[in-house]
Amino acid sequence: MAQLRQFKLPDVGEGLTEGEILSWLVAVGDTVTVNQPLCEVETAKAAVELPSPFAGTVTELLFDAGTTVDVGAPIITIDVGGPADAAPAADEPAAAGTGTGLIGETNANGRTAVLVGYGPRSTEAKRRPRRGQPVEAAAARATAPQVLPEADYGSGGDRPPLLATAPDATVKPVRHGGLEAARAAEAAAARRPAEPATRTPSATAGRGALRPLAKPPVRKYAKDLGIDLTTVTGTGEGGVITRADVDAALAAPAAPEAAPTAAGDTRIPIKGVRKHTAAAMVASAFTAPHVTEFLTVDVTRTMKLRERLAARPELAGVKVSPLLFVAKALLLAAKRHPMVNSSWDEAAQEIVVHGAVNLGIAAATPRGLIVPNVKDAGRLSLAELAGALTELTETARAGRTPPADMTGGTITITNVGVFGVDTGTPILNPGESAILAFGAVRAMPWVHKGKVVPRQVTTLALSFDHRIVDGELGSRFLADVGALLHDPGTALTF
Known part of the structure; x- marks a missing residue:
């Protein structure tokens, strides 16, 4: 049967x-x-x-x-x-x-x-x-x-x-x-429908529906542009739709019934990562009272230390980026100020102070912004942390981040400096009490030892949940991060 x-x-x-x-x-x-x-x-x-x-x-x-x-x-x-x-x-x-x-x-x-x-x-x-x-x-x-x-x-x-x-x-x-x-x-x-003698631009899928032939990268490219592949004629071998076919479809005038509301407008469905991110940011912005503080820091010594450490054998094969030192400074400061690494439990009316720092790194991917995290990052050595950050970002950009890495984050860093931006006012990742924005490192005129000289300078911005972190705690935490980046030797006192 x-x-x-x-x-x-x-x-x-x-x-x-x-x-x-x-x-x-x-x-x-x-x-x-x-x-x-x-x-x-x-x-x-x-x-x-x-x-x-x-x-x-x-x-x-x-x-x-x-x-x-x-x-x-x-x-x-x-x-x-x-x-x-x-x-x-x-x-x-x-x-x-x-x-x-x-x-x-x-x-x-x-x-x-x-x-x-x-x-x-x-x-x-x-x-x-x-x-x-x-x-x-x-x-x-x-x-x-x-x-x-x-x-x-x-x-x-x-x-x-x-x-x-x-x-x-x-x-x-x-x-x-x-x-x-x-x-x-x-x-x-x-x-089953009769199979044609030569392959057509479509194949049977689902409930007998015709699915256009295209490679996954082309499908994603069309999806990001809002192009329906069923309306595109493939010019590749066997009728396969190519990237050029998608570009041609995008450039072609739209049919009257599918015309956008204004010339040049393109409609992109809100779903997947974009839909989740939008809902999470709205919930965070209108649930947690945000406060943002800024600190401009001379990081010349850290940049020189980066050059020296990159040549050491124990860091061979890993990326020694400025973000690595910001992450390490944040972890050390969070150890001194554990309340920053906490969350608000509305149902229980309790503040949960986390024992481990699950460090989230905001990553821009083709699917949208995601925040995977390194579990218990505070226990890692500098070399281990460098490897974990590299693996985390590469996996995220490839769209293969496992669900377990997307949950349980306790504090986040967003590196806006890679886009040439000085800083911003980041929105908290839902469930966390703090997020640190790391701006671009620039050569700027700076007063050093009584003289104005060019120095490597960056701006940090810390947003925090004012229900958990008051102004004094937020200021001390940000000042400690800045002090560690200004003089890495300060870490010996933490």
Whole structure:
């Protein structure tokens, strides 16, 4: 009997409500195994691959690539195959190789299913015991496709079946040998559109929808520009859409019904990272009372120290940037002023002073602004901190930051100096009490030892939550950061 299971979009981040299906990694008719990636989903924070909790044959992709789906909505249907009587008992582990083994195990490709909201599990995936049913129900089940209840992946409690089949509904034939297998093949062939002799600019995806052929970088480029690839004609080999085709579509006059509200306007959907960032910044700005203080610092000594340390063997292979020294100064100052590394718990009406500094670094990525963090950064040596910052920023710009690195931050640095900006008034990352803006380091006239001479100067800006950090504490913290950058030797006194 056909055993159909639907996989619902899980919460792959804390509090996720929706995600966009970037691409499908399987197609209708494909055979999949447990933990095999099914699709790539862009959440509000990162792009992740969703592994399959089932083994079987894909019967339906419920959404096309590019669709935003609510968490908990079914996205794919899989026929786990085999008669219902062949399924393992509730207390009997599945046989190895059947694809229903350990949840969280590593497959042959080295991938492990780790989903926030599901969580890795070290126990066997088992079917729930069936409730007692009359003999007539058992006989009816023998002639109808079996609809299995959703597997328990940590949610607990009874759930309704994933798929309800009406008595007169048309069902799919059994996928095994003999006459029924032949009929199944014929039915599947009838449902598929005829394949043309030459490849066209579109391929079948989702519910039979035509998906334009384009490489992922081109898809992202078109998405950022608000170009619908279904309206673009590919000129590449086999009809593949190229970057030049997207540029041509952007330059082409818009159809009257799709014309922008004014000449030259372009509409970009608000979703993904941009949508999350906008909501977070609005919530932060209108929840925490912001105060921003500024300090201009002569960092000539730090810049000279940077040149010396970059030549040392223990720092070979890592980037010794000015940001590294700002991060180290902030960590030392936070150790002296722990209240700055805290958060406001509105529900409990408590201030939570964090024992570890999870240092967030605001990173500009093609998907928008994200703030991954280095866990317990205060325990790292200068060389370890340099390596962690380099890895964090490179991973973020590649769009591969794991959800775990996006949560739990306690204090943040935003390096606006890389854009040639002197400073700004940064908005707090939600849940944190302070954020430090690091401006550009410039050669400026400065009074040094009674004379006006050119020195390397930068401006720091500290925004803090005035419910937690009062003016005195904020000023002392910022002054300590500035003192450490002005004279790195001051660190010996901390």
